[in-house]
Amino acid sequence: MNAGGPELFQVSTLAALAHGANRGGITIAELLAHGDFGIGTFDGLDGELVVLEGRAFRIAGHERVTRADDRDLTPYAAVTAFRSEERLPLPACADIAELLAALDRLRSEEHRIAAVHVDGRFARLGLRVACGAREGETLAHAAGHQFEAHHTGVDATMVGFWTPQDLLGVDVVGYHLHVLSNDHTVGGHVAEAAGTGLTARIQTEGRLHVVGAPTRGIDAAQLAEDLGTSERFRRHPG
Numbered sequence: 491m492n493a494g495g496p497e498l499f500q501v502s503t504l505a506a507l508a509h510g511a512n513r514g515g516i517t518i519a520e521l522l523a524h525g526d527f528g529i530g531t532f533d534g535l536d537g538e539l540v541v542l543e544g545r546a547f548r549i550a551g552h553e554r555v556t557r558a559d560d561r562d563l564t565p566y567a568a569v570t571a572f573r574s575e576e577r578l579p580l581p582a583c584a585d586i587a588e589l590l591a592a593l594d595r596l597r598s599e600e601h602r603i604a605a606v607h608v609d610g611r612f613a614r615l616g617l618r619v620a621c622g623a624r625e626g627e628t629l630a631h632a633a634g635h636q637f638e639a640h641h642t643g644v645d646a647t648m649v650g651f652w653t654p655q656d657l658l659g660v661d662v663v664g665y666h667l668h669v670l671s672n673d674h675t676v677g678g679h680v681a682e683a684a685g686t687g688l689t690a691r692i693q694t695e696g697r698l699h700v701v702g703a704p705t706r707g708i709d710a711a712q713l714a715e716d717l718g719t720s721e722r723f724r725r726h727p728g
């Protein structure tokens with residue numbers, strides 16, 4: 491990813507977060523210096539992060555939505571300067587699969603990250619909210635005690651990214667979308683969605699800038715094993 495165009499600024503990687511690097515990170519103030527649009531999580535997996543129009547929001551358990559403090563830390567986040575003005579109408583979407591398929595038809599590049607903005611009235615929204623994790627706790631384990639909610643008839647904006655398979659381990663491959671209602675009362679990580687008359691805006695990212703973050707909790711031996719060491723041993727036994 492060395493072409494021109496907007497830059498995606500990414501803190502840490504999904505692989506590190508998934509293996510428990512969920513403590514510490516960079517400040518929200520530092521993150522906002524690199525973009526006005528994006529998603530992530532907070533120190534200790536304490537809530538979902540939405541950055542929209544330069545403002546950072548924390549959606550904590552039971553969907554308590556607050557403005558994030560500039561000094562709050564994020565161990566995993568991605569932001570960009572979102573400038574796409576072209577509003578693309580989406581067909582009626584009966585569920586999240588139809589919504590993502592409609593977005594797929596609007597994306598033009600198969601090997602570049604796309605920033606994705608979807609707004610309108612959502613007939614249905616299914617959300618998840620991370621509710622904290624122990625230092626070193628894997629993402630899969632933490633997902634077992636997250637908050638889930640369902641809503642109908644919500645005016646909201648989805649914020650997120652589509653990531654190509656080439657970047658497996660850096661970020662969620664495919665779509666990773668968070669959502670915030672326009673009245674700032676509802677939000678989270680998108681698990682389900684439906685709506686008619688929704689509008690998409692899509693921006694292809696030209697560069698990816700990944701920074702290490704001073705996170706704690708990662709099990710490096712387990713990560714190395716998952717990222718290929720064990721695979722190598724399986725392929726070349728003895």
Ligand SMILES: [Zn+2]
Nearest residue numbers: 666667668679
């Ligand atoms: Zn998420």
